Amino acid sequence: MTRPTRIANRISALRTNAGQMSQAELAARVGVTRQTVNAIEGEKYSPSLEVAFKISRVFDVPLEDVFQYPDLRDRP
Amino acid sequence: MSNILYTAGQFLHPESDGHMTFQEKSTLAMTGIVVLVYGWYFTLVIGEIAGSPDREVAYQGLMVPVVILLVILAAAAHAVIAVTAPSQAGVEDERDRLIGLRGQRIARYVLATGTVAGLGLAMGRADTFWIAQVLLGTLVTAEIAEGTTRLVLYRARSLT
Numbered sequence: 001m002t003r004p005t006r007i008a009n010r011i012s013a014l015r016t017n018a019g020q021m022s023q024a025e026l027a028a029r030v031g032v033t034r035q036t037v038n039a040i041e042g043e044k045y046s047p048s049l050e051v052a053f054k055i056s057r058v059f060d061v062p063l064e065d066v067f068q069y070p071d072l073r074d075r076p
Numbered sequence: 077m078s079n080i081l082y083t084a085g086q087f088l089h090p091e092s093d094g095h096m097t098f099q100e101k102s103t104l105a106m107t108g109i110v111v112l113v114y115g116w117y118f119t120l121v122i123g124e125i126a127g128s129p130d131r132e133v134a135y136q137g138l139m140v141p142v143v144i145l146l147v148i149l150a151a152a153a154h155a156v157i158a159v160t161a162p163s164q165a166g167v168e169d170e171r172d173r174l175i176g177l178r179g180q181r182i183a184r185y186v187l188a189t190g191t192v193a194g195l196g197l198a199m200g201r202a203d204t205f206w207i208a209q210v211l212l213g214t215l216v217t218a219e220i221a222e223g224t225t226r227l228v229l230y231r232a233r234s235l236t
Contacts, residue, residue: 032169035097039171045235048170 008068011041014059030054098157098164099172100230103179105153107223109146114216117142121209131205175229183222190214 015021023041027034030051039045040055047055056063096104117138125134158165194211229235 032171033097033164033167035095035100036169036171039235044233045171051170 006070007046008043008070009041009066010068011037011055011066014061014066018059026055026058029058096230097172098161098167099176100227101157101161102154103223103226103230105157106150107220107227109149109153110216110219110223113142113145113149118209118213118216126205135205135208171235174235175226178229179222179226182225183218186218186221187214190217 011026015023015026023037024034027037030037031054032047032051036045036047040047040051052063052067056066059066120138121135125131125138128134190210191214194207194214197207197210
């Protein structure tokens with residue numbers, strides 16, 4: 001039922017750069033629970049596009065600066 | 077109650093930070109209550125009432141205290157959960173909804189299987205007492221399956 005998500009992210013680093021923003025503060029600004037931010041950051045849950053965009057706007061960076069998806073065409 | 081839920085969370089997934097969302101606490105509490113209350117009901121019904129000559133009346137009479145007990149325990153559990161974390165009370169986000177849907181999908185298979193079993197008993201002209209127990213057992217099993225699935229998914233290494 002569960003398989004590892006391939007979507008990586010830099011949320012932890014971005015929070016640190018944003019004045020040690022807490023997961024709870026990010027969660028409140030995005031409109032999800034702190035546990036969901038924790039799951040996204042730990043790459044246990046891939047957020048919806050809407051939440052992904054909201055996160056990138058909190059840090060004022062493009063979406064791909066927050067989330068990265070590997071190019072599978074490079075793999076054998 | 078809050079400490080019990082925290083400890084349960086750590087036991088289920090020791091790598092997690094242990095804190096549960098309102099929905100996860102609610103699911104854990106309701107699954108536990110359903111197991112306890114219907115465990116008591118089926119122990120009585122299968123153990124003693126099934127052999128009684130007036131079992132049709134007895135099991136229907138038992139339904140009333142079962143429903144009252146469920147309502148009281150559910151209300152008390154949710155009141156405690158809400159009081160211990162008022163800011164989270166009733167909060168549900170997209171991850172909660174996805175986990176809920178996955179749980180319902182598993183429960184649907186249990187309901188379908190139990191319904192077929194109930195139909196089979198009806199077509200075989202089984203006693204209505206046993207048809208009722210199979211149908212009720214199906215509802216309870218589906219509820220437990222849904223709750224268990226949700227609890228596992230809340231603590232899963234990945235939810236995609």
